[in-house]
Amino acid sequence: MSKKEQVLLEELDSEKPKNLKKAVHYFFELLMLQKKKTIPAILSNIIGTLAYVSIPLVTAQAIDGLIEAVRSPGASMMESIRAAITGPLLILLFIAGITFVCNYFQEYLIATVSEEASLTLRKKITAKLNKLPLNFYDQTQVGDLLSRTTADADKVANFIIMSFNQFISSIIIVVAGLSLMIYVSGRLSLIIIFMILINIIVTKVISKKNQTLFGDNMYTLGKLSGATEEYYSGTTIIKAFNKQEEVIQKANQLIDDQYKAHKKAQFVNFAIYPIMRSITQLAYISSALMGATLAIQGTITIGLLQAFLQYVNQISDPITEASYVVNMLQGCLAAIERIYEVLDEENEVPDIQKANVIDNPLGQIEFSHVSFGYNKNQLIMKDVNFIAEPQKTIAIVGPTGAGKTTLVNLLMRFYEINSGSILFDGIDTSTLTRHDLRKQFGMVLQDTWLFEGTIAENISYGKKDATREEVIAAAKKAQCDSFIQTLPEGYDTIISSENNMISQGQQQLLTIARTILSDPKVMILDEATSSIDTKTEIKIQQAIDHLMLDRTSFVIAHRLSTIKNADLILVMDKGNIIETGSHHELLEKDGFYADLYQSQFQSA
Incomplete structure (x- = not known):
C-alpha cells in the first residue's frame, strides 16, 4: 500500500466509528444524562416539525375552498369566500405560533444539552x-490525548447544537x-421517489470521488507542513x-501541488449541492407539469x-x-467512540x-525478590534484592536501558510489580495509599517541568501553604536565589x-528548590545535573x-x-x-562497574 493510500485510509477511518452500535449507545447514554432537557427538546x-409539515394540507384546504366559493353563484359569494378561508387562516396562525414556540424551546434546550455534554465529557x-496507570501514558501520544479531550469533545458538542x-x-x-405525497397522488410520488434514488446514486459516486481527492489534499498538505x-x-x-534558492523551488512546488489538490477537493465537495438541487428542480418541474395535466383532467384539485x-420543496432540502x-x-460518533476508548481503559x-x-518515617527501603515487566509476559527485572538504610545515599548506575529509572518508578508505585515486595520502613508499599507513599518522596526528574505561573508558585508546588x-x-x-533576584519581578515573575x-x-x-521545600524523607535525583553547566553543577552538588x-x-x-561518595552503588544491566x-x-572487584568507570575516565 502506498503512503498516499495509507494517509487516505487513516483520515477516512478517523471519521467513521469502528463499532457503530457501541458508538450510538455511547451517544444516547451521554444525552440521557440530561434526559430532563433532551427528551423535551426532541x-x-x-x-x-409535524406542525410545519401540516401547513401545505391546510393551505390546500383554503385554496380548494376559495375556488369552490368563487365558482358558487349568488350574492353570498363573499360570505362563502370568508367562510372558506377564515378557518384555514386561523389554523395557519395557530401552527405558526406552535412552530415558533417549539423551535425556540428546542434550540434553547439543545444549546444547554450541547454545552453540558461537552463539559461532562471533559470532566x-x-x-x-488521573486514574490511569503510567504505562497507559507510555503507550499513548500526548497529541492524541489532547485531541480526544478538546477536538473530539468539541465535535460532539457541535453536532448536538448544529445538526442533532x-x-x-x-x-x-x-x-x-x-x-402525505403518496396520499395526495401516488402517480406524482413516483417521480419524487425516482428523484431520490438518482440523488442517492449521484451522492455516492461524488462522495467516493471526494474521498479520493480529500486524501490527495491531506497528503499534499502533510508534505507541505513537514x-x-x-x-x-x-x-x-x-x-x-x-x-536558499533550492529550498524556495522545492517549497514552491509543494505549495503548487497542495493548491491544485485543495482546489479539486473543494470543487467536488461543493459541486454536489448544485447538482442535487438541479435534480430536485427537474423533479419539481416534472411534477408541476404532470400535476397540471391531472388537475385539468379533474384527477387532483x-x-x-x-x-x-x-412537499417537494420541503423534502428537497433534507435530501440535498x-x-x-x-x-x-459519523464524525460525532467517531469522536465519542475515541473518547470512550480512553474512558473504558482499565484504571490503576x-x-x-x-x-x-x-507515622514517623525513617526512610529505609527494601526490595525483596522483586520482578517486573511493562509487559506481563516479558519481565525486564527478575528477583531484585537490596536494602537502602535510612539517611544513606544509594547510587544507581548502568548503561542506557539498564532499568535505572524503572527501579525508582517502582519505588513510588508508578507501576505495579509482578511479584515480590517493596518495603518502606518494613511496610509493604502495596498496603499504603499512593498519596501517603508518594508524599515521602521528592523527585527531580531528568526532564524539567514547570507550569505557567510565578516562580514562587512553581517552587511551592509541593507545599501550597509555604510562606x-x-x-x-x-x-x-x-x-x-541569585538569578531569581535579577528577573524583572523576582519571585513573582511569570515563567513556564x-x-x-x-x-x-x-x-x-x-525543580530542585521545589523538592527541597517539600522536605521529603527520601530523595530521587534522576540525572539531576545532566542539564546544568559545570560551574552550576559544582554549586548544586554542594547543596545536594x-x-x-x-x-x-x-x-x-x-x-x-x-557518585563516588555514595554509601551504596547499585550496578544495573x-x-x-x-x-x-x-x-x-x-x-577492587574489577567487574562491570570498574570497566564502566575506566571507559568514562579514559574518555575524559
Whole structure:
C-alpha cells in the first residue's frame, strides 16, 4: 500500500466509528444524562416539525375552498369566500405560533444539552486521566490525548447544537412528507421517489470521488507542513550551505501541488449541492407539469397540487443536505467512540481500604525478590534484592536501558510489580495509599517541568501553604536565589517550560528548590545535573550533598564521577542488579562497574 493510500485510509477511518452500535449507545447514554432537557427538546422538535409539515394540507384546504366559493353563484359569494378561508387562516396562525414556540424551546434546550455534554465529557476524561496507570501514558501520544479531550469533545458538542435537531426534523420531514405525497397522488410520488434514488446514486459516486481527492489534499498538505517545519528549523544550515534558492523551488512546488489538490477537493465537495438541487428542480418541474395535466383532467384539485409541490420543496432540502448531516453524525460518533476508548481503559490498581499509615518515617527501603515487566509476559527485572538504610545515599548506575529509572518508578508505585515486595520502613508499599507513599518522596526528574505561573508558585508546588520566607530559603539552598533576584519581578515573575525566559540549567535548579521545600524523607535525583553547566553543577552538588545528610537518597547518573561518595552503588544491566558496593569496593572487584568507570575516565 502506498503512503498516499495509507494517509487516505487513516483520515477516512478517523471519521467513521469502528463499532457503530457501541458508538450510538455511547451517544444516547451521554444525552440521557440530561434526559430532563433532551427528551423535551426532541418532543418539541417532533411537534414543531409535524406542525410545519401540516401547513401545505391546510393551505390546500383554503385554496380548494376559495375556488369552490368563487365558482358558487349568488350574492353570498363573499360570505362563502370568508367562510372558506377564515378557518384555514386561523389554523395557519395557530401552527405558526406552535412552530415558533417549539423551535425556540428546542434550540434553547439543545444549546444547554450541547454545552453540558461537552463539559461532562471533559470532566470524565480529566478524572479518568488521573486514574490511569503510567504505562497507559507510555503507550499513548500526548497529541492524541489532547485531541480526544478538546477536538473530539468539541465535535460532539457541535453536532448536538448544529445538526442533532436538523437530523431528527429531516427524518420526520422526509417520512411524513413522502407519506402525505403518496396520499395526495401516488402517480406524482413516483417521480419524487425516482428523484431520490438518482440523488442517492449521484451522492455516492461524488462522495467516493471526494474521498479520493480529500486524501490527495491531506497528503499534499502533510508534505507541505513537514517540509515547512523542516525548513524553518534548519534555517541556519540552509543558509550555511547556500541552499536558499533550492529550498524556495522545492517549497514552491509543494505549495503548487497542495493548491491544485485543495482546489479539486473543494470543487467536488461543493459541486454536489448544485447538482442535487438541479435534480430536485427537474423533479419539481416534472411534477408541476404532470400535476397540471391531472388537475385539468379533474384527477387532483388545485389545492392538493400546490400541497404536493410544497412537499417537494420541503423534502428537497433534507435530501440535498443528507450527506452533510450524515458526515457530521459519523464524525460525532467517531469522536465519542475515541473518547470512550480512553474512558473504558482499565484504571490503576485501587488502594486497599484499610491501608497502613507511615507515622514517623525513617526512610529505609527494601526490595525483596522483586520482578517486573511493562509487559506481563516479558519481565525486564527478575528477583531484585537490596536494602537502602535510612539517611544513606544509594547510587544507581548502568548503561542506557539498564532499568535505572524503572527501579525508582517502582519505588513510588508508578507501576505495579509482578511479584515480590517493596518495603518502606518494613511496610509493604502495596498496603499504603499512593498519596501517603508518594508524599515521602521528592523527585527531580531528568526532564524539567514547570507550569505557567510565578516562580514562587512553581517552587511551592509541593507545599501550597509555604510562606514566602520558606520559598526563598529553599531557593537559596538550591543556589537559584541569585538569578531569581535579577528577573524583572523576582519571585513573582511569570515563567513556564516553554517561554525560554530562563535557561534549562536554571529550570533544573528551580525543580530542585521545589523538592527541597517539600522536605521529603527520601530523595530521587534522576540525572539531576545532566542539564546544568559545570560551574552550576559544582554549586548544586554542594547543596545536594548537604541536603542528603538527613535523607535516604537515590541518585541516577551516567557520570560516575558524581557518585563516588555514595554509601551504596547499585550496578544495573538489562533490568537486573549485577553488582553492589561502594565506589572503592566495586573498583577492587574489577567487574562491570570498574570497566564502566575506566571507559568514562579514559574518555575524559
